[in-house]
Amino acid sequence: MALLIMTLLIAPGCGYNDIQGLDEETNAAWSEVLNQYQRRADLIPNLVNVVKGYAAHERQTLEAVTQARSQVAGIKATPELIKDPEAFKKFQAAQGDLSTALARLMVVVEKYPDLKANENYKLVRFFPTNMTAKYILKMDVKPNFTVADEKAAAQPPEVKF
Template structure:
């Protein structure tokens, strides 16, 4: 009778011990994986927080440079067009100097515009805005991928805690392990980011 009892106890305890030892590290590994995936989500949020203001400032810088060039050309052209040249002006040195100065101002503004056109054939503002749009989309996609990875890691962790043998192992050796909440977007996060220039 004692032999049968010992065999039954060993038949129960040995597999249980094997099960615990073979699955002992699953919960800590999965927990660390969840933490790592959440860190990646935070990393992407930080990237967005760092990237977007810099991109907006860069594009604004280009737009302001080009805007100032266009304003300068428009103002210089306006000054030239306001001046009326007639026979009397040719004999008036002060009026002639004003005309020459206005033309020189327009020439300088046009030269500046031509340099911009040579350096930036499309005046680059359009390309910069497209680059900003692409970076915004890329950043949002990175956040989406990081969130997806986090949700998957939480799912694997929760499955380990809610299915056998993980549930048994958790109850015996990791009693503090709790099912984790998955990612939930707040109403603010559900809104698309708004970029204003």
């Protein structure tokens, strides 16, 4: 009887609150990631305009960056996005396309030393390279719990005595 009472008193504190707290931390961290993606998307028109003034004939690259940004802007980024695998895959693909387009733009910029010295360009360029690396390097490694066979895990084992 004493064991039963003791178990009932201890059982409620078996980690549920910890799990809820970790879930909230995860949502907050994901919101911060979404904020940085939005900031990057907001800075891209400025970057394109600065480069456009120096490299008007690099129209194809500038259009690719603008199109990739529009594609990213078309996906509503919310904390719930990570719960929908298909939507998250589209979001990741759009971000990858944008990163590729920005990388091509940086190659174009290397051809123009005057542009690299432009103060507006220096200010706008800060985010795509430094901010992304800063947040990637500061990410904490979280334990990953996976199930090898989800169908087997969905069905409880049958107990026979």
